[in-house]
Amino acid sequence: MMNNNLQVGPDGKLRHLLSTEGLSAEMIRRILDTADQFVSVSERDVKKVPLLRGRSVFNVFFEGSTRTRTTFEIAAKRLSADVINLNVAVSSTSKGESLLDTVYNLQAMDADMFVVRHSQSGAPHLIARHVKPGVAVINAGDGRHAHPTQGLLDMYTIRHYKKDFRALTVAIVGDVLHSRVARSDIHGLTTLGVPEVRVVGPRTLVPGDLRAMGVRVCHDMAEGMKGADVIIMLRLQNERMSGAMLPSAGEFAKTFGLTPDKLALAKPDAIVMHPGPINRGVEIDSSVADGRASVILPQVTFGIAVRMAVMSIIAGNEA
Amino acid sequence: MPEPLPDPEQLVRSMADAMRGHIGADAGMVGIYTGGAWVAERLHRMLGLSTPLGHLAVTLHRDDFARIGLHRETRRSHIPFTVEDREIVLVDDILHTGRTIRAALNELFDFGRPKAVRLAVMAERGSRELPIAPDYLGAMIEVRPDEDLLLSNENGRLRLAMVTRP
Numbered sequence: 001m002m003n004n005n006l007q008v009g010p011d012g013k014l015r016h017l018l019s020t021e022g023l024s025a026e027m028i029r030r031i032l033d034t035a036d037q038f039v040s041v042s043e044r045d046v047k048k049v050p051l052l053r054g055r056s057v058f059n060v061f062f063e064g065s066t067r068t069r070t071t072f073e074i075a076a077k078r079l080s081a082d083v084i085n086l087n088v089a090v091s092s093t094s095k096g097e098s099l100l101d102t103v104y105n106l107q108a109m110d111a112d113m114f115v116v117r118h119s120q121s122g123a124p125h126l127i128a129r130h131v132k133p134g135v136a137v138i139n140a141g142d143g144r145h146a147h148p149t150q151g152l153l154d155m156y157t158i159r160h161y162k163k164d165f166r167a168l169t170v171a172i173v174g175d176v177l178h179s180r181v182a183r184s185d186i187h188g189l190t191t192l193g194v195p196e197v198r199v200v201g202p203r204t205l206v207p208g209d210l211r212a213m214g215v216r217v218c219h220d221m222a223e224g225m226k227g228a229d230v231i232i233m234l235r236l237q238n239e240r241m242s243g244a245m246l247p248s249a250g251e252f253a254k255t256f257g258l259t260p261d262k263l264a265l266a267k268p269d270a271i272v273m274h275p276g277p278i279n280r281g282v283e284i285d286s287s288v289a290d291g292r293a294s295v296i297l298p299q300v301t302f303g304i305a306v307r308m309a310v311m312s313i314i315a316g317n318e319a
Numbered sequence: 320m321p322e323p324l325p326d327p328e329q330l331v332r333s334m335a336d337a338m339r340g341h342i343g344a345d346a347g348m349v350g351i352y353t354g355g356a357w358v359a360e361r362l363h364r365m366l367g368l369s370t371p372l373g374h375l376a377v378t379l380h381r382d383d384f385a386r387i388g389l390h391r392e393t394r395r396s397h398i399p400f401t402v403e404d405r406e407i408v409l410v411d412d413i414l415h416t417g418r419t420i421r422a423a424l425n426e427l428f429d430f431g432r433p434k435a436v437r438l439a440v441m442a443e444r445g446s447r448e449l450p451i452a453p454d455y456l457g458a459m460i461e462v463r464p465d466e467d468l469l470l471s472n473e474n475g476r477l478r479l480a481m482v483t484r485p
Contacts, residue, residue, distance in 0.1 A: 030391060033391065036393065037376065037392060045429065046429035049379040050380065051379060312389050313388070315388075316387075317388050
């Protein structure tokens with residue numbers, strides 16, 4: 001269990017964002033309400049506000065991810081921050097510098113906020129423990145542990161389309177075992193009072209001990225889809241899969257890939273989400289990804305607003 | 320015994336009288352949340368403006384962010400007409416330091432470049448800190464440093480009150 005108390009100060013204010021675990025329903029609602037404001041900013045002639053003027057946001061990606069880094073970069077720029085992108089995976093660490101030495105060096109360049117992605121679970125926590133007071137850390141994905149801004153943008157998307165969390169059935173389908181998105185979603189959904197969260201997939205990728213997180217475990221796709229209001233498809237993470245956890249991607253697609261006939265088992269107004277990038281024909285059929293129920297692209301747009309909300313709330317609390 | 324506070328509904332009526340004939344037929348009116356929006360709704364109706372009423376939330380341009388952080392605001396700015404090249408009437412309830420108006424102007428300009436901006440406020444309480452003055456004013460009301468002037472909306476009727484600062 002990682003110490004997420006680090007992210008909320010003794011005054012109850014958000015100092016870092018490390019995980020959706022440990023965030024109160026009230027805090028999550030505040031972030032979503034603030035994101036609402038920023039969605040409207042993105043619709044204007046001038047898509048920029050001055051809240052982070054004069055502050056420096058360092059995107060430090062120890063693990064590659066063009067899309068997430070780009071959305072953080074756009075979010076910071078729309079808040080008028082100076083943004084510095086560092087692809088550390090191919091620079092200092094390859095020369096043998098330690099994680100904290102890299103951070104101390106960047107801190108000496110007057111960073112106000114670090115957006116960190118790392119393949120090791122807990123790396124952002126370690127950094128948050130060692131930065132100077134007033135310097136904030138936002139977790140942009142660490143190992144299998146958490147991807148809190150993705151979790152929050154999923155909450156935003158669900159609230160946008162479904163309004164009330166307290167009557168929903170949400171199915172999270174696929175490679176739950178390796179998914180930090182799934183973990184962040186589960187914490188967010190249960191905190192916001194979703195009565196039924198299902199995790200759906202083969203035994204190798206959806207272990208039974210997930211029940212401890214307060215979810216229903218389904219190894220049968222039809223059971224998982226039945227009556228669902230929201231379906232969150234996860235990417236089959238080929239690059240994380242060590243050994244033979246699956247017979248083949250084709251086998252997975254046949255059983256757990258979201259096709260129109262499986263989607264038909266969910267509620268008629270169900271929405272389909274995916275954190276991207278999608279593997280067409282593997283976890284999601286093209287006709288579903290491009291279909292009426294799909295809100296995959298709105299998720300990307302909302303993601304910028306949610307990241308703006310997190311950054312501006314944290315930056316304001318450092319005042 | 321201090322003078323009784325004026326009736327806001329009466330102040331709004333006198334503002335509308337002063338504005339009539341001076342505001343262009345296609346002018347756009349925007350009210351600043353919360354009190355300014357109440358005043359603007361009344362002025363908009365009394366003047367019979369053809370463009371729909373707009374609303375501004377100024378949270379994202381406030382200059383106290385670095386001191387007290389982000390205000391919680393669930394309402395968004397919504398301007399249902401083009402700002403570009405239009406005469407805009409910006410409406411607020413009480414003018415104090417002028418900082419809210421400065422933030423509102425920044426917010427407004429994010430929607431386009433207006434031809435002109437007129438400022439209408441229901442009451443001015445003194446101690447401005449910026450070179451911002453109203454074009455249309457309901458009343459000047461003196462407020463002691465330990466007091467605040469507040470506008471409330473009780474069942475659709477506006478009321479002014481003087482309250483001691485906590």
